[in-house]
Amino acid sequence: MKNLHYFLMIYLSLAASAASANEPSPERAHELVRMVRQDCGSCHGMTLNGGLGPALTAEALKGRDIPKESLVATIVGGRPGTPMPPWHRFLSESEAGWIVDRLLEGFPQQ
Amino acid sequence: MRKFLALASVLLLSACAGQPLRGTGDLGLVIERASGHLTLINTSTKAPYARVEGLGDLSHASTVYSRDGRYAFIFGRDGGLTKVDLLEARIVKRVIQAGNSIGGSISQDGRIVVAQNYAPGGIKAFDAETLELLSEVPAEYAPGQFSKVVGLADAQGGKFAYALFEGGEIWVTDFKDPKKPTTQRFPAGKQPYDGLVTPDGRYFMAGLYGEDGVALLDLWQPEKGAMKILEGYGRGEEKLPVFKMPHLRGWSMAQGKAYLPAIGRHEVLVVDGISWKEVGRIPVKGQPVFVMARPDGRQIWVNFAFPDYSEVQVIDTLSGKVVKTLSPGKAILHMEFTPRGEAVWLSARDDNKVVIYDTASFDKIGEFAAQAPSGIFFTSRAARIGF
Numbered sequence: 024m025k026n027l028h029y030f031l032m033i034y035l036s037l038a039a040s041a042a043s044a045n046e047p048s049p050e051r052a053h054e055l056v057r058m059v060r061q062d063c064g065s066c067h068g069m070t071l072n073g074g075l076g077p078a079l080t081a082e083a084l085k086g087r088d089i090p091k092e093s094l095v096a097t098i099v100g101g102r103p104g105t106p107m108p109p110w111h112r113f114l115s116e117s118e119a120g121w122i123v124d125r126l127l128e129g130f131p132q133q
Numbered sequence: 134m135r136k137f138l139a140l141a142s143v144l145l146l147s148a149c150a151g152q153p154l155r156g157t158g159d160l161g162l163v164i165e166r167a168s169g170h171l172t173l174i175n176t177s178t179k180a181p182y183a184r185v186e187g188l189g190d191l192s193h194a195s196t197v198y199s200r201d202g203r204y205a206f207i208f209g210r211d212g213g214l215t216k217v218d219l220l221e222a223r224i225v226k227r228v229i230q231a232g233n234s235i236g237g238s239i240s241q242d243g244r245i246v247v248a249q250n251y252a253p254g255g256i257k258a259f260d261a262e263t264l265e266l267l268s269e270v271p272a273e274y275a276p277g278q279f280s281k282v283v284g285l286a287d288a289q290g291g292k293f294a295y296a297l298f299e300g301g302e303i304w305v306t307d308f309k310d311p312k313k314p315t316t317q318r319f320p321a322g323k324q325p326y327d328g329l330v331t332p333d334g335r336y337f338m339a340g341l342y343g344e345d346g347v348a349l350l351d352l353w354q355p356e357k358g359a360m361k362i363l364e365g366y367g368r369g370e371e372k373l374p375v376f377k378m379p380h381l382r383g384w385s386m387a388q389g390k391a392y393l394p395a396i397g398r399h400e401v402l403v404v405d406g407i408s409w410k411e412v413g414r415i416p417v418k419g420q421p422v423f424v425m426a427r428p429d430g431r432q433i434w435v436n437f438a439f440p441d442y443s444e445v446q447v448i449d450t451l452s453g454k455v456v457k458t459l460s461p462g463k464a465i466l467h468m469e470f471t472p473r474g475e476a477v478w479l480s481a482r483d484d485n486k487v488v489i490y491d492t493a494s495f496d497k498i499g500e501f502a503a504q505a506p507s508g509i510f511f512t513s514r515a516a517r518i519g520f
Contacts, residue, residue: 061464061482062439065377068210069166069192073233074251075281075298075326075378101374106326106342108374113440133167 047118055114055122056131066106071130075106081129094123157202158472160219161511163480163487164207165504166191171207172487172503173222176471176478176511179489179499183222189213189229195236195382195508197520199261200243202512206261208237208248216264219512226264230257236382238287241518245308247293249285256282256295258308267311274300274318284328284339284381286519288352294337296325296348303328303339303350303359319359321348329381330519331391331406338362340381342396349409362409363393363402372397377438379422382519387430387450394421394435401435401448413453417446423467426450427492428474436465436479445479447495457495461488466506472513480506 047055060069066076077083084094098119101109110119125131159177169191173183188194190211197206204225207215212231217224233252239245239261246259255271272280280297288294291308301323306316323343330337330352339348339359345367350359379394386392390412391404401424403413419441425434433448442464447457462481469478476498479488482505489499514520 062376064192065439068190068233070190070211072190072211074193074210074235075283106324106375106378108376 047121051118052121053133055118056125057133058113059122059126059130060133071126079126079130081127084127091120091123091127094126095119098122155220157219157512159512160202161469161509162196162205162217162219163478163503163506164191164194164196164508164510166194166482166507167505170504171205171217172506173219174478174487176476179476181501181503185217185222185224187224188215188227191507193235193507196510196514197237197239197246198510198512198515199239200515202515204261205510205512206237206239206246208234210234212250214246214248214259214264228259228264230259230266235281235283236285238285238293240287240291240293240308241289242291245291245311247285247287247308249282249295251281254279254281254297254299256285256293256306258311258314260311268308268314270304270306270314270316272297272300272304274302283326284337286328286330286337286382287334288330288337289334289518292352294328294330294350294352296321296328296339298324298326301325301343303337303348305337305350305352305355317355319350319355321350321359322346322361326378326396327381329385332384332386332518334518338381338391338393340379340393340396342375342378345396347393347404360409362404363411366395366402366411366414367398370398373399373420375420375438376440377420377422377442379420379424379438384426384428384517384519385424385433387426387433390450392424392426392433392448394424396420401433403453415448415453415455417448417455418444418458425468425470427470427477428472432492434468434477436468439464442466447492459490459495461490461497462486467508469509469511472511478509480509482506 068074071079099111163172169188171185172181189209192210194209205217212234215227231250234250237248246261257269258267280300285295294305303319303321322341325339326342328339337350346361346364348359389406393402401415419437421435435446445459446455449456461479463483467480
């Protein structure tokens with residue numbers, strides 16, 4: 024019983040740290056949403072329906088069927104040969120992952 | 134009967150008092166991009182006078198004016214083309230003309246408004262009076278392949294010049310017969326991202342993203358084809374990331390020279406307006422977005438892409454140096470000079486305000502609230518080629 028309790032503790036703390044690695048703080052989440060809408064929006068459109076860059080709505084992304092890792096890599100490292108710049112100076116890979124998850128489920132409004 | 138006449142004349146007078154006569158020369162508008170509003174402003178009182186709503190998605194919206202400065206034609210990102218009456222502060226007509234639009238232009242005679250579109254890629258001409266569709270030119274640069282259109286500018290004689298991002302060409306379309314346009318094509322270079330026509334209407338320039346250089350077409354002698362200027366300005370060095378595409382539109386000619394944003398370099402490039410050779414480059418704070426000359430050409434104001442967009446720099450064209458760095462607010466997206474340039478209005482998107490600066494003293498002389506303001510457009514554009 025003591026052992027089980029011990030395992031549970033470890034399990035819960037691991038789960039919590041995994042969640043905190045992927046889940047930005049509410050303030051940071053707000054910043055990221057704003058950044059996507061406003062700054063990514065310069066090329067992808069504020070509604071994410073596309074502009075010089077392609078549309079990033081859930082529907083458009085699912086239609087193109089791109090693996091999540093590729094989307095994260097595009098945000099972090101940019102796409103050579105296109106105007107997509109690398110954003111790694113401004114966000115971490117796990118934050119890019121969080122953005123991709125939000126994009127795939129329909130991006131929040133500000 | 135006399136009593137009735139007296140009453141009628143009082144009514145008539147009060148009706149006139151409700152709508153005083155006025156000109157449009159000191160009016161303009163501010164795009165409030167997030168909410169689909171326009172704030173109508175007066176550059177003499179330095180204040181808003183009305184707000185117009187219901188314009189759809191105004192991210193990246195731009196405006197051209199009718200010759201009398203009374204009507205603004207607003208091109209929205211969602212493909213909306215809206216005609217707004219600045220005197221009555223209301224929408225006159227609104228059509229959805231495309232899926233994804235980037236801007237537009239008005240013809241020299243003021244009769245045709247042309248929209249440039251990303252999707253479906255091409256341009257469309259509308260009757261400026263009724264917004265009835267007159268004709269369209271799909272940007273089909275190869276069979277079945279359509280390009281996004283950038284840099285549309287009004288040229289002389291009912292012609293419009295523009296560039297094709299994927300197509301790598303400059304096209305000049307003649308709307309002499311608005312329902313039967315004819316188009317000439319010129320190879321330009323890799324990925325033109327925007328264009329401008331010089332203030333005299335003679336040259337069309339398309340900035341290239343895919344290579345270091347600018348394509349230049351002499352509209353007086355188009356048969357000579359587009360030539361490349363500023364070729365290899367990056368000297369083969371690795372480009373800095375570009376977090377927002379520069380905008381060439383705006384008056385960047387001053388004192389016989391063109392001032393142009395470098396791509397992927399924190400520099401303004403200076404080109405002689407006759408030989409089109411590079412005559413200088415001016416280091417600036419970040420990736421330039423707008424490089425705009427004050428109407429008299431004495432100063433060039435530069436704003437920047439993310440993350441340097443909360444500062445603005447002023448170049449003195451006599452010394453060729455940055456003489457002032459200002460921090461007018463958070464996320465400065467656009468600048469507009471008053472008709473003769475004594476003041477400049479700047480939109481601070483993340484501070485939700487428009488700020489007004491004196492261009493001689495650099496003092497702030499005004500400010501008002503606006504929701505996520507982006508483009509600022511004054512009616513003085515009505516009389517300028519390329520605006």
